Amino acid sequence: MDALELLLNRRSVAKLVEPAPEGEHLENIIKAGLRAPDHGNLTPWRFVLAQGEGRQKLADILQHAAQQRGGDEAAIEKASKAPFRAPLVITVIAKVTPHEKVPPIEQHLSAGCAVQAMQLACIAQGFQGFWRSGPLMFDANVRQALNVHGDDEIVGFLYVGTPATEPMKAAVRDLSQFVEFI
Template structure:
């Protein structure tokens, strides 16, 4: 198998991330990889926001504001700290368009593939990534605060930085659990 296959077989999400984050040259190359995702009709139904440095505090403020009416002090502080899990957070946004040949679901899958390619490129450059969604990806306060347009949705928050400590290997399913031949 190729080095790509070996890389994929060893890919893992890394939740413990610290500075430094990817530099501008690395990011440019990674976003170029993201743009190579399958994309029926070349709609490019994705876009990204890069958040780092002091802007992570503003993201934490936005996360906390999304729940400030429903939770108390310690839980509110926990929401704020979610933005500080890595030195850089890249927000993936699906920008679905009306198209006579390309249904919404294909555009969402393309945006997800783009996000995946981005994460793989960053890992190949030596950085760790953790793709997260959760309540923040669907909260209207967060969507508005990040400037999403009508019809856009968050594909995830890609936390990235330097791996501070690797997590233990995760058991992988047996192929027979998710692969079958058709017809039987």
């Protein structure tokens, strides 16, 4: 797939099945994440992969957090099932290094760029990924379980697998609604 075509037509597919990328495909996905913009060469990212039994470990972490938050039965069940929406879940964490010229927000944005780069690498290799967030990524129990401290933040969960459906066509947007010149 042409790079510009990929960028202009990227769409998430939420229905993902086995197989998940592995070997060279998975390495390419991680390497793409490591190419995110990185002011100061701080490498402000950390990736926690959950597949196989790891998905159950992540499910247990999310379920416990939902229970501790006082979630109702539906919220707790949703949290416990979340990691099973794809055969691989990559938790992307902004790993912040104190730096006088690179504030935490810039390092968080860099980690966000890593998520998109990894998603694009999935698509380019015939897989798919969708980026999820939500209140549990800010939860103290989840942060502790995934060793997230201080200014570090979970920037999202990238669900990865083989698309079970074709992506919908990208919406055509009126550029004049988003662009202005000064």
